[in-house]
Amino acid sequence: MRIKSMWHVCCVALLLFSTFALSGEIVAEELPPLSSELAGFGYDDPSLYCDSVSCDGMSCGDPSHHRFEVGRCASRFKLTEFNIYPTFSYLDDKAASYNEFEFASMTDLGWLEMENRTVMNVTDLPSTIKLGPTNPDQGSTTANVRSQGFGDVLSGFFFSPRGSHEQNTHLGLGTVITFPTASDDLLGSNQYTAGPGAHFSTEKGRLTAGFFLWQSWGFGGDSSSKRVNQLFGKPFILFELNEKWDAVFIPLGMSHSWKSPKGDDWTVPLGGGLRREFDCGDHKLALTTQMFDYVARKSKDPEYELRFTIEYLFD
Template sequence: MCIKPILIICLTVLVLAPISWAEEKGGGDLRAAVQNPVGAMYSLPFKFNFDYGAPNGEASFLNIQPVIPITVGDWNYINRIIAPLIDTPGQVTGTPEIPNPPPGDGATGLGDINYSLFVSPAQPKGFIWGLGPSIMLPTASDDQLGSEKWSAGPTGVVLVQPKWGTYGGLVRQLWSIAGEDDRASVNQTLIEPFLNYNLPNGWYLVTDMVITANWQADSSNRWTVPLGGGFGKLLKIGSQAINVRAEAYYNVEKPDSAPDWQWGFTIQFLFPK
């Protein structure tokens, strides 16, 4: 698949382009908006993930994750889409992109697209929160890349933004509601605690651990729990504000066919209102 060449091209552009520290009225406002999952800012993240150590081999993911906020009165309606492009060598479990992967010899293409809507106060006081529905659409181009099920459930996020950064968590629960009868049902919980610690000149430290539980699996193959973190920076290429970050995580708990560890790189284009 072309995920790794795409990453190389993006990194080359970042290295060769004229770059400056992205400032917006002091820079802090923009960084706080970036670290808020339900902030009213348009953005287009490209998130690359590479898995290593699974018995079936390495898997690669490119998640395209546009964020489209709409403000109506006192409320923000944050539309978040995750469209995964996947290259998998076979059955690799423990990923949020494929909650019930079937056996196979590998596939490349589009996975199941996830849509979430968060309703959040436009002017929050104290902690920030958002609640809403999440839907997984069976859009996979190959049955090895998706669940072949329509799935839905609730999602929510809560966070606090002190002067030094951001901390909070996101939770999502999906149950299958329709789809192919010969595929396993979807019953997946996603728990995502996150922490950002801001440093000078747009740099920050981050941990963003995506924990999943497949309740259809037996108890020894149910949980995937990563531990790790990384760093990031806000910058500008010309007039375009960009957030970049790199992370690595080791799975301290995982199913038998899940990877041992993964690393990722995110390039997020920012469009402040």
């Protein structure tokens, strides 16, 4: 079980590394001269020979030029954010920590653009508390057991018309998938999950608001595990107080478990906090502190939590 989990972690890490590599600069490459045979077939015609490449296509010219003059070409892939969410949750006399690491990127697909949000987490949980979109309650567990390690990996893909994320109102539609990479059964769902998802955001004056919303169904993995059937939402509200400070509401998430009994099916935290933005070279760094009370909770949800955010913004 653990070997398979490490294999999943390595695959996801390789996927992220390969994706980041796409953002590198293209290197000029020397081409061999045209052979006399090709020239004899008319390939020495300048109108048929392309001597340079750009992000927008190829330009044609003198066949005596045999070098790609690419220069610094804007990549189709761009890493936009790296966020860390240390979260400390409390239930009775028990405490849990949940540390999310989120990579956000945009990829140009021609007339479409794809936003990707990949979330990994390192967790320290007692068996009496369940946290996060990748760790739904799987039924009764042994009391007074505690586990630390990696949780499942979640990745969301949201598609929208090219350039729409720069508009005041933006909607992306796609899918959200989780992989059973947890290092311990208590820290994950022990199965794959997938389902439709959406990302909506709007800006008006000083207010920015929106949500990530997705439905997850479980499949594969451990056949003895309770199958996930969960609606999960991550709303966000930011109100600009001045150039550096924002009032914010960005919870870990809200959820509804369709198969749970009434009264033990909703997770709804309410609260908020403050966000401070700093200049960091050509980019931005933001720090957030929030406090939440769970006004609707399942039996293994925390009663309250303290949530921090460290955001590094590349845009």
